[in-house]
Amino acid sequence: MTDVLSLPDPLPRVPREAGAQADVLARALRRQVGRAIADYGMIGAGDKVMVCLSGGKDSYTLLDMLLQLQRRAPVPFELVAVNLDQKQPGFPAHVLPAYLERLGVAYQIIEQDTYSVVSRVIPEGRTQCSLCSRLRRGALYQHAARHGFTRIALGHHRDDMAATFLMNLFHHAKLSGMPPKLRSDDGQHVVIRPLAYVRERDIAQYAQARRFPIIPCTLCGSQPNLQRRQIGQLLAQWDSDHPGRVDQIARALASVEPSQLADPNLFDFHSLERRHRDAPPETPLADDGYGALHS
Secondary structure (H helix, E strand, O other), X not given: OOOOOOOOOOOOOOOHHHHHHHHHHHHHHHHHHXXXXXXXXXXXXXXXXXXXXXXXXXXXXXXXXXXXXXHHOOOOOEEEEEEEEOOOOOOOOOHHHHHHHHHOOOEEEEEOOHHHHHHHHOOOOOOOHHHHHHHHHHHHHHXXXXXXXXXXXXXXXXXXXXXXXXXXXXXXXXOOOOOOEEEOOOOOOEEEOOOOOOOHHHHHHHHHHHOOOOOXXXXXXXXXXXXXXXXXXXXXXXXXXXXXXXXXXXXXXXXXXXXXXXXXXOXXXXXXXXXXXXXXXXXXXXXXXXXXXXX
């Protein structure tokens, strides 16, 4: 199918050569995002999607892709950009509203001073991300419940998913990761990650071409010894020495063979001898129409 979407006007306006580069990148990213939505049934008819916008390159790209796909989706759904203002000192609160108003995108701002809580509870020099993440997640979940959102879209990408898997492996001795789609522990919310197939380097290139008004996270930026940063450096080195290594890890997460691992809660080893050699074939999944988004 021929791509006919034009990119929404950026803020500030992108030069002609950068705009051409952004169009090329957008087509590739749209295919990947459309495929992820289709593969995991992320968005359905009538869904009200809360797009979590932090002001970083990942969330800008997430919103940009979903806006483009919304125009050509086989089913109608609603998008609302939501930003959590955590009251970090120096946070430019005017940037996101100005950007979203320029695009004509519906948005909501949550104001919650999680910064003071984290700064008070976590001793200086200790990693703040865990508590900050829990507080942020709680605020977003409460907002989603109050405003009737059926999906919460986050900007995690393929590199994030690979890094989370390795962090859990190395630091928590478990095989778990960051799924493309999940239901919250209380069962009330469905979280989706439409950038699950997209590499971070492609997002960075797209964000630069589109000249998004990036807002840095000063809270996390002052912590150089974060486990995630160390894992990210490891992955970058692997990918440099062996191109495609991150993609291989990500593909492995979607090709799990429980019988080849050692978790008795996941696979019934005791009844192995009684199992039929050939299991009946599974019923193919129905096409939800999102295949057209990545054609």
